[in-house]
Amino acid sequence: MSKEKQSGKEKQDISRRQFLSYSIMGVGGFMAAATVMPMLRMAIDPVLKAEASGDFIATNVKVDEITTEPQRVDFNFEQKDGWYESTVTQTAWVYKDENGEIVALSPICKHLGCTVSWNSSDNYPDKFYCPCHKGVYDKDGTNVPGTPPRGPLDRYQYQINDGVLYLSRRASEVGGE
Amino acid sequence: MKWNARDATVFFNEKEYIDTVCIPLVPIAFEGDGKTAANESEFIDLVTRAIEKQFKGRILLLPPFIYFRSSEEELSRLFDYWENYIENGYFKHIIFITSNPFWQKVINGNYKVIWLPSIPLEHLDESTKLRVINNQAEQVIDHIIHHWQEVERRNNLQKK
Numbered sequence: 001m002s003k004e005k006q007s008g009k010e011k012q013d014i015s016r017r018q019f020l021s022y023s024i025m026g027v028g029g030f031m032a033a034a035t036v037m038p039m040l041r042m043a044i045d046p047v048l049k050a051e052a053s054g055d056f057i058a059t060n061v062k063v064d065e066i067t068t069e070p071q072r073v074d075f076n077f078e079q080k081d082g083w084y085e086s087t088v089t090q091t092a093w094v095y096k097d098e099n100g101e102i103v104a105l106s107p108i109c110k111h112l113g114c115t116v117s118w119n120s121s122d123n124y125p126d127k128f129y130c131p132c133h134k135g136v137y138d139k140d141g142t143n144v145p146g147t148p149p150r151g152p153l154d155r156y157q158y159q160i161n162d163g164v165l166y167l168s169r170r171a172s173e174v175g176g177e
Numbered sequence: 178m179k180w181n182a183r184d185a186t187v188f189f190n191e192k193e194y195i196d197t198v199c200i201p202l203v204p205i206a207f208e209g210d211g212k213t214a215a216n217e218s219e220f221i222d223l224v225t226r227a228i229e230k231q232f233k234g235r236i237l238l239l240p241p242f243i244y245f246r247s248s249e250e251e252l253s254r255l256f257d258y259w260e261n262y263i264e265n266g267y268f269k270h271i272i273f274i275t276s277n278p279f280w281q282k283v284i285n286g287n288y289k290v291i292w293l294p295s296i297p298l299e300h301l302d303e304s305t306k307l308r309v310i311n312n313q314a315e316q317v318i319d320h321i322i323h324h325w326q327e328v329e330r331r332n333n334l335q336k337k
Contacts, residue, residue: 087303112194112234131322132235133194
């Protein structure tokens with residue numbers, strides 16, 4: 001800017017007043033940019049981050065510990081909603097089916113969203129049971145007809161790294177099974 | 178369900194399934210035992226959230242009812258409102274959750290008051306807190322299931 005001042009002196013085509021107003025505009029522009037940019041970033045941020053949400057989360061379960069009996073697995077991850085950071089705890093019922101494939105079922109009842117658990121009712125042994133409206137699911141998550149649920153339990157996707165079970169953040173619907 | 182915009186849509190569509198309303202009773206005090214009151218508030222808030230997660234499809238969790246310890250006696254009026262809702266068949270079960278033993282004395286009638294002595298949370302780290310709260314919530318969950326079964330059994334007997 002000092003250069004500008006010198007050139008102003010030589011040519012006399014820029015007055016002190018003009019120079020000051022230009023420099024105020026310049027500084028003001030930087031200040032405006034400094035406040036607006038973070039706001040823009042904040043607005044665009046979730047869009048940029050969307051890709052990373054498909055990450056898999058490590059559980060504290062080793063793959064060889066998984067039996068054919070469904071076990072409850074809790075796993076946590078951090079979630080950011082604007083300014084609000086929270087720890088999300090997800091639960092899965094994990095077991096190996098007859099082919100040795102790992103199945104990770106969501107405990108969220110497909111009726112109205114209560115939490116179901118395995119083998120918790122004496123009347124429904126070896127079933128997933130929802131205590132709210134007596135919804136019943138088979139071991140593979142299929143809803144038993146005649147009970148309130150409208151579809152099979154959702155499933156988490158899984159990965160195995162170094163013998164440890166990793167699960168997807170969200171469970172997804174099982175289509176047409 | 179929570180008392181918010183998204184859950185309200187489900188609530189009004191599926192009303193026949195959501196027969197239980199849960200009201201956390203939360204104390205406010207700005208002198209004397211204010212710190213205890215704040216701890217009780219957080220404790221009750223966390224436990225009721227855990228319960229709501231478990232019973233999302235049957236329980237409507239309302240925002241906490243805030244009371245000043247100095248005016249507890251006036252609050253019996255609250256129950257007159259709820260008495261109406263039960264009598265009109267709007268809800269079958271009304272559950273109050275509190276850390277204050279006082280409420281068990283006040284409430285009698287068609288309500289269920291679950292009293293939980295609060296646990297000091299101030300010095301707990303997050304994971305311990307989560308475990309403590311889940312343990313407490315599990316006890317309440319069993320309590321509520323038992324309450325539902327009990328009322329159902331009683332109603333069936335009356336029908337016969």
